[in-house]
Amino acid sequence: MEVPAFQRARRPEQRELRRQEILDAAEALLAELPAEEISLRELGRQLNVSKTHVVRYFESREGVFLELLNRLRLSWLDDLPGELPHGDPDQVMQACADSLAARPILCQLWSLLPSVLERNVSAETVRAYKFTDLEHRTVLAKLLSSRVQGLDADDAIKLTEYAVVALVGLWPFSCPPPAVVEATADPRLARSRVDFGARYGEILQTTLAGLLARRTL
Known part of the structure; x- marks a missing residue:
């Protein structure tokens, strides 16, 4: 209307x-x-x-951002099946990382979840967010399981949990303030400069490899 x-x-x-x-x-x-x-x-x-x-x-600014995070994540999940290849686990994980890197607002909000967005909101709002988050990660886990041979449902959910924790920790390092940009221009500090897509892809690949290897033990 x-x-x-x-x-x-x-x-x-x-x-x-x-x-x-x-x-x-x-x-x-x-x-x-x-x-x-x-x-x-x-x-x-x-x-x-x-x-x-x-x-x-x-109820608050944080409530707005939580709802926007849900909306942006759902949009990403709608697009992701067309962006992920089948087969090679490393390629699947890198494609997932690249897909998120192309959505900086989603990454920014997700990275602020524990430190900002889950504060100054009611328990009811947080509970509603958590259920939506679980629903979305379940969708993501099923998609990843369908693209990576040997990744079962339990490990796929664990992968989504580790992926969120990694994103929360990594994203701020990939968006440094000017003083950090200037300092890390020194070639000796090259590893301190964080390309989110590349570094996040490495983290996802390593995490997935560990989960798959553990299944064979």
């Missing part, structure tokens, strides 16, 4: 439209600013409404 932007939403479909407009605004801001610099007031300014209006639909 088409209604004027941010007219008071009374019906469920109108409220959902408002929520999606807020998420659209958050995604647009994240293309320009780090998440830490985006407030509810800034989100409201982007939509020409007050901070209070945004709070009618999301």
